[in-house]
Amino acid sequence: MTTARDIDVSQLPAYDISNQSPLWWGQLMMCLIEGSMFCMLIAIYFYLRLSVDVWPPPGTVLPGITLPSLALIPLVASCAGSYWASEAAKKGDRRGMMLGLGLNLALAGVFLILRGLEWKSLNFTWASDAHGSIFWVLLFLHTYDILADLLMTAVLLVIVMTGRYGEKQRIGVHVDSVLWYFLVGIWIPLYAVLYWGPHILGAPR
Amino acid sequence: MNSAITTQAASADDVAERGQLDSVWKNNPGLVAWFSATTHQAIGKRYIVTAFVFLLLGGLEALLMRLQLASPENTFLGPSRYNQIFTMHGTTMMFLFAVPVMEGMGIYLVPLLLGTRNVAFPRLNAFGYWMYLAGGLFLYGAALTNTLPDAGWFAYPPLSGPEFSAGKGVDVWAQMITFTEISAMCVAVELVVTILRMRAPGMSLNRMPMFCWSMLVQSFMIIFAMPAVMITSTVLLLNDRTIGTHFVNPAEGGDPLMYQHLFWFFGHPEVYIIFLPALGMVSSILEAHSRRGVFGYPALVLSLVGNGFIAFGLWVHHMFATGLPQIGEAYFTAASMMIAITSGIQIFCWLAMLWTGRLQLTAALHFVFGFIFIFVMGGMTGVMLASIPLDLQAHDTYFVVAHFHYVLIGGALFPLFGGFHYWFPKFTGRLIGERLGKISFWILFIGFNATFFPMHAVGLQGMTRRIYTYGADMGWGTANLLSTIGAFVIAIGGLVFIVNVLRSLRQGTVADANPWDAGTLEWAADSPPASYNFTHLPVITGRYPLWTAKDSRGIVTGLRPDRREVLITSLMDAEPHHRSTLPGSSIWPLLTAAGLAIGLVGSVAAFSWYFVMTALGIIGFIGWFWPRPPLDVK
Numbered sequence: 001m002t003t004a005r006d007i008d009v010s011q012l013p014a015y016d017i018s019n020q021s022p023l024w025w026g027q028l029m030m031c032l033i034e035g036s037m038f039c040m041l042i043a044i045y046f047y048l049r050l051s052v053d054v055w056p057p058p059g060t061v062l063p064g065i066t067l068p069s070l071a072l073i074p075l076v077a078s079c080a081g082s083y084w085a086s087e088a089a090k091k092g093d094r095r096g097m098m099l100g101l102g103l104n105l106a107l108a109g110v111f112l113i114l115r116g117l118e119w120k121s122l123n124f125t126w127a128s129d130a131h132g133s134i135f136w137v138l139l140f141l142h143t144y145d146i147l148a149d150l151l152m153t154a155v156l157l158v159i160v161m162t163g164r165y166g167e168k169q170r171i172g173v174h175v176d177s178v179l180w181y182f183l184v185g186i187w188i189p190l191y192a193v194l195y196w197g198p199h200i201l202g203a204p205r
Numbered sequence: 206m207n208s209a210i211t212t213q214a215a216s217a218d219d220v221a222e223r224g225q226l227d228s229v230w231k232n233n234p235g236l237v238a239w240f241s242a243t244t245h246q247a248i249g250k251r252y253i254v255t256a257f258v259f260l261l262l263g264g265l266e267a268l269l270m271r272l273q274l275a276s277p278e279n280t281f282l283g284p285s286r287y288n289q290i291f292t293m294h295g296t297t298m299m300f301l302f303a304v305p306v307m308e309g310m311g312i313y314l315v316p317l318l319l320g321t322r323n324v325a326f327p328r329l330n331a332f333g334y335w336m337y338l339a340g341g342l343f344l345y346g347a348a349l350t351n352t353l354p355d356a357g358w359f360a361y362p363p364l365s366g367p368e369f370s371a372g373k374g375v376d377v378w379a380q381m382i383t384f385t386e387i388s389a390m391c392v393a394v395e396l397v398v399t400i401l402r403m404r405a406p407g408m409s410l411n412r413m414p415m416f417c418w419s420m421l422v423q424s425f426m427i428i429f430a431m432p433a434v435m436i437t438s439t440v441l442l443l444n445d446r447t448i449g450t451h452f453v454n455p456a457e458g459g460d461p462l463m464y465q466h467l468f469w470f471f472g473h474p475e476v477y478i479i480f481l482p483a484l485g486m487v488s489s490i491l492e493a494h495s496r497r498g499v500f501g502y503p504a505l506v507l508s509l510v511g512n513g514f515i516a517f518g519l520w521v522h523h524m525f526a527t528g529l530p531q532i533g534e535a536y537f538t539a540a541s542m543m544i545a546i547t548s549g550i551q552i553f554c555w556l557a558m559l560w561t562g563r564l565q566l567t568a569a570l571h572f573v574f575g576f577i578f579i580f581v582m583g584g585m586t587g588v589m590l591a592s593i594p595l596d597l598q599a600h601d602t603y604f605v606v607a608h609f610h611y612v613l614i615g616g617a618l619f620p621l622f623g624g625f626h627y628w629f630p631k632f633t634g635r636l637i638g639e640r641l642g643k644i645s646f647w648i649l650f651i652g653f654n655a656t657f658f659p660m661h662a663v664g665l666q667g668m669t670r671r672i673y674t675y676g677a678d679m680g681w682g683t684a685n686l687l688s689t690i691g692a693f694v695i696a697i698g699g700l701v702f703i704v705n706v707l708r709s710l711r712q713g714t715v716a717d718a719n720p721w722d723a724g725t726l727e728w729a730a731d732s733p734p735a736s737y738n739f740t741h742l743p744v745i746t747g748r749y750p751l752w753t754a755k756d757s758r759g760i761v762t763g764l765r766p767d768r769r770e771v772l773i774t775s776l777m778d779a780e781p782h783h784r785s786t787l788p789g790s791s792i793w794p795l796l797t798a799a800g801l802a803i804g805l806v807g808s809v810a811a812f813s814w815y816f817v818m819t820a821l822g823i824i825g826f827i828g829w830f831w832p833r834p835p836l837d838v839k
Contacts, residue, residue, distance in 0.1 A: 005759025130458030166836030
């Protein structure tokens with residue numbers, strides 16, 4: 001029955017924790033969807049800027065450059081935790097996964113405190129004017145995404161700590177890092193638009 | 206003698222393996238099990254059946270409109286009811302029928318065409334279906350309480366804004382979009398990954414069936430286009446209406462025109478999202494019916510990909526009448542005319558297949574002929590409308606209505622019906638009645654042209670779309686009456702189609718695995734396919750595995766039959782890379798979708814329901830992903 005064309009795959013690995021895993025590709029597509037969404041929102045930001053003379057409207061208080069720039073440090077650094085966890089997941093190193101996920105969560109927590117301060121210093125809401133609307137939507141959606149991914153990270157940490165995990169959960173730890181890199185990476189253009197944008201192109205036209 | 210014994214032994218092994226595979230893959234009986242199903246066949250069929258129910262509802266709405274327009278100064282519906290009905294018709298057809306039915310065909314057929322056992326993310330697949338169903342029930346549930354949107358299927362502000370559309374109808378419309386788009390994006394993600402990483406060994410990209418190419422391009426279009434409509438409908442419109450943002454409020458720096466840009470950045474690709482799978486179906490039907498390989502495979506693939514790209518550069522042609530800068534408009538005219546090149550190449554490839562093939566004149570092929578005729582006519586009016594001077598005259602008239610029904614019904618519905626006839630034996634295990642199939646084709650074809658051809662004329666005479674009536678002195682009465690008669694002829698054609706489907710389900714000739722003698726892999730599986738599709742995954746050496754000599758075909762051995770194991774292959778050449786275990790049945794996709802649906806429905810009343818959605822979503826997703834034994838997959 002067997003012919004020369006037959007392929008025996010029983011010797012192939014039963015799973016793969018790398019960028020060859022289907023879940024990694026699924027996560028990549030998820031990042032593309034979210035990326036398109038944020039691109040669209042950035043387009044809205046500039047479109048709205050075109051239709052008014054002064055941007056943001058007079059009287060608007062933004063948190064300045066210092067605080068948001070400081071917040072970038074723990075955010076970018078948290079990727080190290082993510083990377084550590086994802087490399088440990090590939091090797092099946094439980095301690096490494098716990099430390100990496102923990103570091104990721106801790107640094108992201110510091111970032112969230114700074115994000116909270118940023119948010120508190122705003123003197124406008126989504127209902128103030130068009131600038132307020134897009135500013136709040138960008139900040140809200142990015143924070144919402146960050147919180148969602150951190151929740152996922154926390155659940156993974158619990159799973160790893162209780163030892164209730166197999167290869168599938170290790171793939172989960174690996175692709176969780178992909179989404180985190182994306183959310184950190186997408187914040188850099190968003191940060192530039194929201195905080196540097198008004199300085200560069202906010203003056204009366 | 207020896208070989209006979211080994212054959213027998215192997216087939217005994219096969220029977221045992223089939224039994225084992227079936228017990229692992231099949232959907233168990235019982236209600237909870239039914240709601241937990243995650244096989245692509247079950248989910249695909251549910252998509253198709255649900256979408257056809259919405260086609261029926263959308264069709265009934267069309268009949269109501271045609272009754273109203275049958276004679277001048279008719280009072281059958283009245284202006285506000287008419288507004289609601291045309292909004293529901295467009296919304297139903299675009300969001301609840303056309304996209305989901307194509308997704309359903311993709312979900313059902315792609316794994317079979319690729320030679321694998323399921324889609325890459327089976328639970329996500331089920332989740333997407335439940336979201337779609339919830340969205341449809343939401344819109345029609347609201348309709349039952351007389352909460353109907355009435356601002357058209359694209360709901361332009363300021364008409365749809367808080368000032369001019371009181372009530373909750375537009376809010377329901379806006380949030381229904383969220384449901385259907387989440388569903389479409391779930392399908393897009395899983396089909397991209399399935400197509401890129403789960404093809405049978407040897408099925409390099411340049412051997413992939415045309416239908417899979419069309420679904421791949423369509424899925425990428427969904428990934429880039431659908432976020433735009435979610436932002437348009439929820440962030441821009443719904444937030445402006447419910448929490449007082451100012452995105453489309455010019456008094457506070459917003460801009461209603463921005464809504465149009467973002468909507469059509471989705472809306473134009475949307476047309477191709479519907480249309481590309483149909484093109485894939487046409488190629489599939491033609492290669493089987495002309496008994497020859499597809500003509501101009503590279504040209505067809507490049508045209509599909511080209512269509513996908515150009516589709517994102519056309520949106521402004523819906524907005525020529527908004528007074529944009531001329532240089533911008535000129536660009537979009539050029540781009541709009543360019544799409545005729547990629548579409549034309551495909552038409553000529555198909556004509557070449559018809560010319561050189563040995564044709565079997567089945568009902569499916571009739572629908573393909575109907576497609577070519579109607580779609581080419583729609584394409585011609587499309588090129589006309591791409592020209593700004595003509596568009597400014599014909600904008601918002603019945604000429605445009607005629608154009609988009611020619612391209613959408615001709616370009617998508619006829620191929621879909623063709624594909625449905627073609628794959629019916631695979632779906633059901635029985636052949637569809639050919640005679641009734643051909644009769645329904647002719648009734649639909651004549652009815653379609655009787656309905657929509659006169660619209661070109663009344664449109665050029667100045668009848669604008671979306672008016673609930675017109676004066677007797679306009680002289681549009683006869684043409685409109687003809688359209689109304691045509692619409693009822695279409696309804697009769699639809700009825701014949703339904704009768705044919707129901708009859709064939711019971712009395713149709715039992716089909717073997719490959720009744721058309723076609724060349725692609727779905728015809729290697731049983732009709733209907735076993736729950737695991739293939740006893741052994743095939744090894745591919747050409748574009749048409751079933752047309753190659755039997756001894757040059759191979760099989761994959763060594764996949765474990767005692768769990769839902771599939772083979773992951775490399776991106777370009779489909780070389781085996783590793784095995785992967787798919788999840789089994791799960792009730793959590795339904796529960797998660799239900800939780801999110803509760804929050805999204807509530808959000809129409811108050812923003813705080815988004816927090817309910819978040820909380821229920823968290824519970825749902827944690828339940829979904831919580832590790833279940835066996836944890837070890839080695």
